[in-house]
Amino acid sequence: MENYDVLIIGGGLAAYYSALSCRKRGLKVALIEKALLGGTGIRTGALPVKKLLDSFKGREKDRESIKLDLIKNWNKDIKSLENKIENDLLTSGVDLYFGDGEFLDEHRYSVGDNILYGKYIIIATGTEPSSIGEIEIDNEKIITHKEAIDLDNIPDKIIILGGNVEGIEFASVYANLGVEVIVVEKEKFVLMGNDEDLVKPIEDKLVENKVKIIKGIGAKEAYTDGESVKVVLEDGQVFEGDKVLVTLNRKPNFPKGIERLNILKDKTKIIVDENLRTNIEHIYAIGDINGILGMAHVAIQQGIAVSDHISKNKPVYKHYSSLPRAVYTFPEMAGAGYQEEDLIREGIDYIKGYSYFSNTWRGWAKDIEEGFVKILFHRNGKLLGIWMVGENVSEYIGPLGVLLEKNITVDDIKHNLIIHPTLWESVLDAILNAER
Structure with a gap:
């Protein structure tokens, strides 16, 4: 021993x-x-x-x-x-x-x-x-992320069950690999738990890349039929693909x-x-x-x-309430702290401000056309949340959790220097643009 x-x-x-x-x-x-x-x-x-x-x-x-x-x-x-x-x-x-x-x-x-x-x-x-309900994973036609990442077996058409982070990230991957993609999400929104204004650019890009997104209807059944696999939705619609990716459980x-x-x-x-x-x-x-x-x-x-x-x-x-998190899609979404729907649910009085990267000096220098910062803070000035949408914004959010944990205020940000020109200036701009 x-x-x-x-x-x-x-x-x-x-x-x-x-x-x-x-x-x-x-x-x-x-x-x-x-x-x-x-x-x-x-x-x-x-x-x-x-x-x-x-x-x-x-x-x-x-x-x-x-x-x-x-x-x-x-x-x-x-x-x-x-x-x-x-x-x-x-x-x-x-x-x-x-x-x-x-x-x-x-x-x-x-x-x-x-x-x-x-x-x-x-x-x-x-x-x-794991399998769920009548949808049983067989790891060949009805697959998980383990098989989905196998590039030796890229399907021509895939149906993704779940518009969660995993499902939407794989939808982005497969769309860029030239695969026909259908996403089925039983809730009314994809990426549930995130504000609509943060999700919309991601969803719009998927649609632009010809991803079909079905919302508000769940999948009832999935089964193989010869060389293909079929998915039956709760309203009776049937979709057929080469593979079904399960991200539900x-x-x-x-x-x-x-x-x-x-x-x-x-x-x-x-x-x-x-x-x-x-x-x-x-x-x-x-x-x-x-x-x-x-x-x-x-x-x-x-x-x-x-x-x-x-x-x-x-x-x-x-301190998980201020945990930074990101969705790696086109564009990315990343941030830390509260989102608006959290604040509304908890009855917290807040102010919000936006700044678009294209309006920053560095955004002009880099020819950035998309993306923005959204900042949320209490009327007393306490920072509540910072969220970003754009290319590679996951790289910018590392220290955000610390800022929120230390109860930083918008005045603290305004009174400290942010190097110019950088995209981080958009955080200051979002504060200045906020309605009081």
Whole structure:
């Protein structure tokens, strides 16, 4: 039996950052992955989708040549990611074990011929797509993001079930790959939870790229019919495509043997306290498996925070209300804090202001034609939210969460220098343009 300070179960972003952070604090660490390193975020979800979309930015006229180049090099590119992750972990001194292991008890985990003992254990096994209702995933015709990112099997026509972030990002990817795309969203709006003025430019661009968007009607059934697959909507309409991408539901990847531990959980998650510990004091659950927020940057933050809690007994600090987030489409949408519909629902009195990138000095210099900043603040001046739509706006929002957490006011922004000429001046312009 090999003894470790920390056993980490899972090989995604939460596990990766937790393992590296624990090693930097001098802890002996083992990471166990049942299949391939990288998890959803790096191998089959967020990062690959962003790479595909980035390939087309500013080069839409070369769409076919970009597509051929991506197909030719895609598997090699994904393999290079796996190699980087493995090299980073091994170089830092993390011991890697591959195989579908299981808990033996509260401290021991079996994988292959190895029995590993951990003083602390971190569960970072994530979630995976699941079938819903009469729509059963077969991973061939009715697929998940794992198959959707396989560029060796690009369909001519795809039906995407779900106008959520995943569905709309894949719609953008496939439209730029020249695929005929239909999006089916049972709600009245796509990208629910976001203000209409932020979503409209994204939806307009999809329609411009010939994506058909059906809203307010859910999918009742999907089934294969020969070489094609058919989707039946709740109103009886039937659509036919080469593949159906399901983005509607996910289920937790509970590690084998967890029932031996009597860890508190429900059907969707492992239950944790404010320090991401389970009811067993030395066992933690981080990332999607704890059900707090299914976002990669949340998983990263939790992985680092737990290593600090184990090594330094530092409380896990989390402030998710000001969490920056982004939708990687054409154009992108990104920001942090409240949106208008949140403020209206909570009855918070607010003021809003807009500034278009095309009206800024740097926007003129860069010939930017689209995109804007929307700022929301309380009548007392407290900053409530900053949101942007435009190309690459996800790159601008890193520090926004900190600004909101520190209760920055619009006067604080006005009284500090913003370098000229930059697109960040649009934040100041949006404040100046706001109606008081």
